[in-house]
Amino acid sequence: MTGETTPIGSIHVSPRAVATITYQAALESYGVVGLAPKNLIDGLTNVIAKDPTHGVDVHYDGENIIIDMYIVIEYGTRIKSVASSVANTVRFHVEKALGMPINQVNVHVSGLRISDLD
Amino acid sequence: MNAEAQNLYQKRRQERFRSAPIDGQALKVLIGAGLTWLRTNQEIVNALNVYPVPDGDTGINMVLTMQSAYDEIANSPEHNFGKMIHSVAHGALMGARGNSGVILSQIWRGLAHGMDENEILDGQSLVSSFAEARDVAYKGVVRPVEGTILTVAKDIAAAAEIALEDTNDPINILERIVLAADESVERTPELLDVLKKAGVVDAGGKGLFYILEGMLRYINGQSLDAPLTRVQPLSELSLEDTIETIEPGQDYEVVVDFRPDTPLNLETFYNQLEEIGTSIQVGEGEGIFRMHIHVPTDKRYEPIDYTMSLGTITKVYIENLIEQMEEIERNRRNSKVQLSPVEPNQIAVIAVSPGLGISRVFASLGAAGIVEGGQTMNPSTEDIIDAFENLPTEKVIILPNNKNIIMAAQSAAELTVKTVAVIPCKTIPQGLSAMFRLDPDGDFEEVKGEMLEAIEEVETGEITTAIRTTMVDDINVKEGEIIALLNGKLVLATKSLEESCLGLLNKANASQYELITLFYGADISKQEANHIADTIRATYPNLEIELQDGGQPHYQFILSIE
Numbered sequence: 097m098t099g100e101t102t103p104i105g106s107i108h109v110s111p112r113a114v115a116t117i118t119y120q121a122a123l124e125s126y127g128v129v130g131l132a133p134k135n136l137i138d139g140l141t142n143v144i145a146k147d148p149t150h151g152v153d154v155h156y157d158g159e160n161i162i163i164d165m166y167i168v169i170e171y172g173t174r175i176k177s178v179a180s181s182v183a184n185t186v187r188f189h190v191e192k193a194l195g196m197p198i199n200q201v202n203v204h205v206s207g208l209r210i211s212d213l214d
Numbered sequence: 215m216n217a218e219a220q221n222l223y224q225k226r227r228q229e230r231f232r233s234a235p236i237d238g239q240a241l242k243v244l245i246g247a248g249l250t251w252l253r254t255n256q257e258i259v260n261a262l263n264v265y266p267v268p269d270g271d272t273g274i275n276m277v278l279t280m281q282s283a284y285d286e287i288a289n290s291p292e293h294n295f296g297k298m299i300h301s302v303a304h305g306a307l308m309g310a311r312g313n314s315g316v317i318l319s320q321i322w323r324g325l326a327h328g329m330d331e332n333e334i335l336d337g338q339s340l341v342s343s344f345a346e347a348r349d350v351a352y353k354g355v356v357r358p359v360e361g362t363i364l365t366v367a368k369d370i371a372a373a374a375e376i377a378l379e380d381t382n383d384p385i386n387i388l389e390r391i392v393l394a395a396d397e398s399v400e401r402t403p404e405l406l407d408v409l410k411k412a413g414v415v416d417a418g419g420k421g422l423f424y425i426l427e428g429m430l431r432y433i434n435g436q437s438l439d440a441p442l443t444r445v446q447p448l449s450e451l452s453l454e455d456t457i458e459t460i461e462p463g464q465d466y467e468v469v470v471d472f473r474p475d476t477p478l479n480l481e482t483f484y485n486q487l488e489e490i491g492t493s494i495q496v497g498e499g500e501g502i503f504r505m506h507i508h509v510p511t512d513k514r515y516e517p518i519d520y521t522m523s524l525g526t527i528t529k530v531y532i533e534n535l536i537e538q539m540e541e542i543e544r545n546r547r548n549s550k551v552q553l554s555p556v557e558p559n560q561i562a563v564i565a566v567s568p569g570l571g572i573s574r575v576f577a578s579l580g581a582a583g584i585v586e587g588g589q590t591m592n593p594s595t596e597d598i599i600d601a602f603e604n605l606p607t608e609k610v611i612i613l614p615n616n617k618n619i620i621m622a623a624q625s626a627a628e629l630t631v632k633t634v635a636v637i638p639c640k641t642i643p644q645g646l647s648a649m650f651r652l653d654p655d656g657d658f659e660e661v662k663g664e665m666l667e668a669i670e671e672v673e674t675g676e677i678t679t680a681i682r683t684t685m686v687d688d689i690n691v692k693e694g695e696i697i698a699l700l701n702g703k704l705v706l707a708t709k710s711l712e713e714s715c716l717g718l719l720n721k722a723n724a725s726q727y728e729l730i731t732l733f734y735g736a737d738i739s740k741q742e743a744n745h746i747a748d749t750i751r752a753t754y755p756n757l758e759i760e761l762q763d764g765g766q767p768h769y770q771f772i773l774s775i776e
Contacts, residue, residue, distance in 0.1 A: 174315075
C-alpha cells in the first residue's frame with residue numbers, strides 16, 4: 097500500500113507496518129492497558145505467536161488509510177478522554193512516521209480492566 | 215496592602231491553618247487555592263507543551279479538570295476529610311480532559327483511596343496516600359514514559375516518605391512535597407529527550423507542581439493571582455498599565471536597567487523582589503534586563519542596591535507614584551478615551567456606549583464622539599447633539615447601539631442642520647461591526663449603505679441576570695437566574711454563567727462562525743471571565759475567541775458572533 101515513487105524505484109509501506117506503529121503508540125497512551133483480539137482467529141493466533149499488530153486493523157483502499165483499534169482501558173478513568181487521546185496519539189505517530197494523512201482512527205473499547213482498588 | 219499589614223495577614227493565615235485540624239472544609243479551601251494558582255500560571259504550562267499532539271493545551275486541560283473537581287465540592291458542607299477528598303476525586307474523574315487531565319484524575323483517585331477513613335488529615339496517611347496515588351497513576355499505562363507527570367508523582371511519594379522520618383505535621387510534609395515536585399519537574403528533561411531538545415520541562419508535571427504549590431502558598435498567606443516568573447520582551451513591557459492598580463504603600467515606582475554578571479535565576483530574583491515591593495515586572499532584551507517595582511517610601515533604594523549586587527546597572531528611574539496618580543486622575547477626568555480627531559468634510563461617527571472598555575474599543579476604531587448610555591440609562595437627544603454639534607464636519611453618523619436609543623438619535627438628526635444618518639444598530643456588536651466599515655474620507659451614502667449591511671452580518675448574544683420572575687417566549691424565568699438573549703430575544707434561562715454562555719452559543723450555531731468576542735461587564739472579575747473564555751475555547755477549538763474588558767453595567771457578557 098501507501099506507495100511513493102522516487103527516481104530509483106518505489107517505496108511501499110505495508111498495512112502491517114502501520115499496524116505495528118499503532119500498536120506501540122497505543123501502549124504508550126495513558127489509560128490504555130492493553131489491546132484486545134478483534135475476533136476469535138486473531139485471539140487464537142496471538143496465543144500461538146505474539147503478534148506485534150494484535151488488536152489493530154489497517155485498511156487502505158488506494159486512497160484512504162483507516163485504522164481500527166480494539167483497546168482495553170483501565171477502569172476508573174474517563175473513557176471518553178482516554179479514547180480521544182489515544183486516537184490523537186496514534187494519528188500523530190503514524191502520520192509522523194508515514195508522512196501521509198490518516199483519514200480515520202476508530203477506537204473500539206473492547207473492555208475495561210479492573211485493578212484491585214476501590 | 216502595605217508591607218506590615220501583609221506580614222500580619224500572612225502570619226494570621228499560617229497560624230489559623232496550623233492551629234486547627236485540616237478537615238473537609240479546609241481541604242475545599244486548599245483545592246480552590248491549587249486551582250487558582252494553576253489557572254494563574256496556565257499560560258506558562260501551555261507554553262511547555264512540546265508534543266504537537268492535538269491533545270489541547272495541557273494547562274487548560276488541567277485547569278478544567280481541577281475546576282470540575284472544585285465544582286463538585288464548592289457547595290458541600292461536609293467536614294469529614296475522607297468523604298470530601300472522595301468527592302474531589304469524583305469531580306476530577308468526571309471532568310478529566312486530555313491526557314494530563316486523566317492522569318491528574320488518577321492521582322486524585324489514589325489520594326482519595328489512601329485517605330478515605332480519615333476524619334481529618336494527618337501526616338502518616340498523607341504520606342501513604344501519595345504512595346497510593348503513584349501506584350494508581352502508574353497502573354493506567356502499559357509502558358510508562360519517564361520524565362512526565364508520572365515521574366513527578368513518583369518522586370513526590372518518595373520525598374513524602376523521607377519527610378515522615380522528621381515530622382508528622384501534614385503542612386511540613388506538604389512543604390517537602392512541593393520542594394520535591396519542583397526539583398522533579400526540573401529533572402524531567404534529563405529523562406525525556408523531546409523535552410531536552412525543546413529546552414523545556416514537562417508540562418503536566420509543572421501543572422501538578424502549581425496545584426500543590428498553590429495550596430502551600432495559600433497556607434503561607436502568599437498571593438495566588440500574580441504569576442511569578444514572567445519575562446517579556448522589552449517592547450511588550452507595559453509599565454503604563456501597572457499604575458492603574460497602585461495601592462497605598464506603593465509610593466514609589468523604581469525601574470532599573472541592568473546587565474547581570476551571571477545568568478539570572480528568575481525565581482530567586484522574583485522572590486527577593488517580592489520581599490521589597492509589589493507590581494513586579496521584568497523585561498529582557500539584548501542581555502539587558504529591565505526591572506519594574508512599586509515600593510513604599512522607606513524602601514525606595516533597596517531594589518537598586520539589590521540589582522547592583524547582581525550585575526552592572528545602566529539606568530535608574532525613580533518616580534513618585536502618588537504625585538503621578540493624581541496627574542493621571544486629572545487627565546482621566548478630562549478625557550476618558552482617546553477620540554479620533556475629525557477634519558472638515560470627513561465623516562464623523564458618534565457611538566453610544568454603556569461602558570468604558572467598549573468606549574475605548576469604539577475610539578480605537580475611529581469614533582469621533584462617545585455618548586454614555588445603555589439599557590437603563592438612555593441619553594437625551596440633547597446629549598447626542600452635544601457630541602457632534604461642535605465637530606468641524608457636516609457629515610455625521612450615529613450608532614445608537616441600543617433599540618431604546620434609536621428614537622433619541624433620530625430626533626437628534628432632525629434637530630440639526632448637519633447631514634446626519636442614524637444606523638439602527640440595536641446592540642454593541644452590531645455597532646462595532648458597522649464601525650469597521652467606516653472610511654472617514656469615503657462617500658457618505660456609500661459608507662452609510664455599507665454600515666447598514668454590516669449590522670445584519672453579526673449575531674449578538676447578551677448575558678444578564680433576571681430581575682423578576684416571568685415567562686417570555688415560552689421560557690420560564692425565575693428572579694436571579696442567568697438569562698441569555700440572542701439578537702434581543704430571550705433564548706435560555708440557567709443557573710450559571712458558564713451554562714448560559716455555552717447554551718447561547720449553541721443556540722446561535724456558533725460552530726458555523728469564525729470569531730467570538732466576549733465583552734465582560736463591570737460586575738464580573740477578569741478571572742471569572744477568563745475561566746469562561748477558556749471553557750468556550752475548549753468547546754469550540756476551531757473558533758477564535760477574544761476577551762475584552764467591556765465595563766458595561768448589568769450585562770455580565772455581551773458576545774459578538776461573526
